[in-house]
Amino acid sequence: MPAPISPPRTLYDKIWDDHVVEEMEDGLALIYIDRHLVHEVTSPQAFEGLRNAGRRVRRPDCTLATVDHNIPTVSRDNFKSVDTFVTEPDSRAQCLAVEENVKEFGLTYFGLKDRRQGIVHVIGPEQGFTLPGITCVCGDSHTSTHGAFGSLAFGIGTSEVEHVLATQTLLQRKGKNMRITVDGELTEGVTSKDVILHIIGLIGTAGGTGHVIEYAGSVFRSFSMEARMSVCNMSIEAGARAGMIAPDEVTFEYLRNRPLAPKGELWDRAEAYWRTLKSDEGACFDIEIHIDAADIPPTITWGTSPQDVAPITATVPDPTTITDPGKRAAAERALAYMGLQPNIPLQDISVDKVFIGSCTNSRIEDLRSAVRVILAAGPNAQVPQNVHAMVVPGSGLVKQHAEAEGIDVIFKRAGFDWREAGCSMCLGMNPDQLASGQRCASTSNRNFEGRQGAGGRTHLMSPAMAAAAALTGKLTDVRKFLGANNITEAPKVKLTSALEFLTDPVLPPPEPQRPTHTTASSGAGTEASSTSGVPKFVVLKGVAAPLHLSNVDTDMIIPKQFLKTLKRTGLSNALFFALRFDPKTGEKTDFVLNRSPYNRANILVCDGPNFGCGSSREHAAWSLNDFGIRCVIAPSFGEIFRSNAMQNGMLPLPLPADVCKELAADAEAGVELEVDLEKQEVRRPDGKPAIPFSTDPFRRHCLLNGLDDIALTLRKEESISTFEQRRTADWPWLDGFGYKGRIPVSAPKINRKTEW
Ligand SMILES: CC(C)[C@H](C(=O)O)[C@@H](O)C(=O)O
């Protein structure tokens, strides 16, 4: 009998299938995680959970930690210790906590004295920690970046970070497949950033919700790895938890000889496997989108959502021309926040700050692309006195590489501020922030209200366009600037290879300083109750607060300054902080949650879609919980928020938009609602019919019984070990290969500065 022919599969299907440890009921699966990146903001509570339960980190060889969000980007020339260098106490506490935790649990760590330190999503690829075909997670929404290598990479919340540390697995439900194909030739001045901004403008910030996006077509094929990373990075802004591009020669070339990439015979085996990682002919995509490259202009954002995009040649949109009332209200609110009048040309808008950096655009090619604009502007090009333009390389190695090419000199000569690596003004958890009312041309990925500083105004764009804005002091069409010069032309600098900088010894992870119990023994036979105590959710009756907003991002639910905590509690006042408290007086505003009876609401009814989009901060769920809100009803949710909420015993309840509107009206009228998870219905008083809903059976079971995922997963020790044995046999390069004490690549002499 001929062997059954397996149906064609997508790239995502293949990676998923290769990582299923155990299929469970209702499409839920336990999947194995190959790579875990850890940073200081979303890990303290996870390590604390391990410590309390006496658990160890299961795979230190597959875990890499750094510090990036909180750190100052001033010179480290006089760096002595975190204690003296990080002056803001809460930031310092998080940086010190990660240093303690990596020692205690025996993890490889790139700290502030290590030139490999940098933004998690820059250092993973740089080191070859990120590889094709892997599953990769981090307590950070922009983990989607790593999908550029043909991996399944996605952001998780802190509870899931703890789950991965303890079990090296995650409980997941498979998403749907979406393919975005861009074919043709990009026009002058259009870069990968313009492409992804254009895509987000087209499909919206919820367009990819529930899907993994595969980027296909000649444009992505022609992109370098760095350009592909910029695209996959912003998949989360398109609502998708992950984006990916099939690996090819460009990928292999980038990875060959990276410190943690396989070498010799193992490389050959790995490459043979990686070559199978592409969507089969005829594979089924739930959504297909085709874009003609020629239709993509140099693009920037004008509003407070990444979907608020426009060609740089356009004018500020006029809300009165928008027919949908919800969208019109959102545009009006955005323009008021951004301090913009409708119909004025975007290029008439002045900027106070320019930020070139972030995990989207802080790699060597991004810096080169900005420098090309400066060079094209001529030897006298200068940032005007009233503009502050910062350049923040993504890692210490990017910085060193740029300095070897003389890129820092070009920036500095033109008046740019050349800094040390970190997240910096992308979200301003460190001192790099916008003052209220300041406007910034930024290469980062989020333009949410208050993102770069309370009251700060962000316009997202490519590094080339940010450089152009820095030189003119206004939002500027980079094409005008370049005139006849094509932006893709190389600058007249001597280029060096990134590999010259990847010379640090690759050592195995250190031994834990205080060994904790083994996973197997701590898991066996224990009750599946949470280390942090997941409360049960059965029936919830009480005041429902109405919220008439769309795309409520987690930055809005809880701004960055409250992410510096080491605890999961004490965040009640942080909830919707910028909306609840007057920024000048600190007095309570008339925001709904400040008004009686809503100040004792335990249900939130939002009638706009995409609640909880954006950042993976579990603090959003914690602050709602602390306030007393245990159920959020909305037409749709950001995926990471949804899972974070359930990890904390809360119910995020998606209901049709018209039903949400009705319930929001009930909430306005002050009637109490009753959410019954056992019966799966929302009850209203006054004889109105109950609203039925359905929930994922596994999650419902966990919520009803207050069960915690980690303890449940630890019962599957045998399946996990069996999977690991097969993994070692089939994909031996995934066993933290690079950390096994290989002799480092020999260090060639670096040409320090180049002549100009
Ligand atoms: C701190 C972290 C939770 C967050 C994220 O998940 O995105 C941050 O990186 C951000 O960009 O807002």
Ligand code: SF4
């Ligand atoms: S989006 Fe910004 S803050 Fe978040 S990881 Fe990237 S650089 Fe850091």
